[in-house]
Amino acid sequence: MELRADVIVVGAGLAGLVAAADLVDAGRKVLILDQEPESSLGGQAHWSFGGLFLVGTPEQKRVGVKDSHALALADWFASAEFSDDDHWPRKWAEAYVDQAAGELRPWLHEQGVRFFPAIQWVERGGYPAGGPGSSVPRFHITWGTGPGLLAPFIRRVRAGQENGRTTFGFNHRVTELTSSEGRIDGCAGVIKTTGEEFVARADAVIVSAGGIGGNHDLVRRFWPEDRLGPPPADMMQGVPDHVDGSMLMISEKAGANITNIERMWNYPEGIPHEAPFWTKHAVRILNGPSALWFDATGERLPPPLFPGYDTLRAFEHIVKTGYGHSWFVANKRIVSEEFALSGSEHNPDLTEKSFKLLLGRLKKEPIPPIQTMMKILPDFIQANDLPEMVRKMNALVGEDLVDEAKLSRQILAYDQQIDSGFLKDPQLAAIGAARRYRVERITRIAGNSKITDEKSKPLIAVRLRVLTRKSLGGLQTDLSSRVLKPDGDVLPGLYAAGEVAGFGGGGVHGRRSMEGTFLGGCLVSGRFAARHLIQNL
DSSP states (O other): OEEEOSEEEEOOBHHHHHHHHHHHHTTOOEEEEESSOGGGTBGGGGGSOOEEEOOSOHHHHHTTOOOOHHHHHHHHHHHHOOOTTOHHHHHHHHHHHHHHTTTHHHHHHHTTOOBOSSOBOOSOOOSSTTSSSOSSOOEEEBTTHHHHHHHHHHHHHHHHHHTTSEEEEETEEEEEEEEETTEEEEEEEEETTTOOEEEEEOSEEEEOOOOSTTOHHHHHHHOOHHHHOSOOSSOEESSOTTOOOHHHHHHHHTTOOEEOTTOEEEEEEEEEOSSOSSTTBEEEEEOOSOSEEEETTSOBOOTTOOTTTOHHHHHHHHHTTTOSEEEEEEEHHHHHHHOEEOSSTTOHHHHTTOHHHHHGGGSSSOOHHHHHHHHHOTTEEEESSHHHHHHHHHHHHTSOOSOHHHHHHHHHHHHHHHHHTOOOSHHHHHHHHHTTSHHHHHHTOOOSOOTTOGGGOSEEEEEEEEEEEEESOEEOBOTTOEEEOTTSOEEEEEEEOGGGBTTTTTTTTTTOOOTTHHHHHHHHHHHHHHHHHHHHO
8 A cells, every 4th residue: 555645654653643733724634543443543642641841920929929931941950950061952942942932832722722711730849949950830731731732733643635636544453664766755564453564755854653661672772871779679560551662763764863762750759540542551740849758768759859849869769769659748738739640631620621620639538540549559558557557568568678767757746847946947848939929829739747747647658660751862863853963964764753852952951850841842853844845845
């Protein structure tokens, strides 16, 4: 079977759909290929929380957040810790912040995308000022979460289907990029449902097929052991199995340059999905700063490694212990007021745009998805006192790693600080600083809550596991999303957008990401690819 289009898009996730939508609207014929069935249209973005890193928005101003292009760019560069040879990642970082502080939000708003008014402050980093992390709240949650963000682009490519400009090839697994006289001119592969081989030809190919998080062999192959030591023996998975990195390897074979592939954005706060859709399916706990965080042996993580502050340093600290798990220790009050879960399906109020469901978050009970997990997952431990809690923690992992006396001493010392009223513990100081932002004071933070407070019991310990998630490196691209060769020249005919391109330039985030830049990177890199092709085809 031979197919033909002006542009082939390999990967029907957000980045590919953004590029396809702009191309179709400009009159180009686009063939969208994806190895998964039609039910997976939208890719990982469908499962996402829909958060975007935006700067200087009306939503920020309404809640009293003063932000600027200069501050956002300074935060990005401080967080990224770019190396000397990160030329294109630096250029892409500047371009992303230009978009985030400029046309990105108005462009989305014009297409009907709206944002939840309570802007979240995540990945806020630590100390000192000017260090990594977001200085101000910038995490804009799409009203409708991931499906809500995908909706306008799916609508636009579907409209192209009606007028003959969009063709979908679901269950089409690409196994090769083809070329003629040094230019990529299409691809070849197999239809998974029938075994039939296909060939597709086009003037250009956009690869938008995601990273390596679903392929643990590749994760382990590229794991930065010089920085982290060996990878944990057992890791959970935050992305579907088909996020396998195959198009990275196929593109490299065709002449593309892969950079920074050892940079990964994996999370330490994973818990098993209660009804898994893929192998070792895990979700991330999104929580306020009031739970105490302990490593597998019962040592409290050092400042400023509090929940929600610096994912990279917390991840590095936990993995270097030699164990793939850690613990949040809290109580029912903290869990009720602060614990949430990432993703669209575990936030039905936001995903379904239901104000009625949203009001349920104000109740003094855990949100329904957390309640479900507390009932069925052994990873949530409930106890009446500290000795019982430690016994259950050790029983769960099958080894007496946590000493009850040592853990109790640390928790009681923290609680005594609250009783004293002087709050010299750095985590208590951080909680106080966070509560000055009224959104978090009202909706997010339990305040100075003693872990052992009798009125807040039962005690709750949550076993957190390492989960694979995003690739921060990938195919090296210029600012037109054109893929580059190892010598720095353009590989004609080949473009890359989204995670497969390290969300732009082969590593726009550097070593550390600020949340909301993954979906944002898909939007920006997909737009840039389409813009160049529209001007040059």
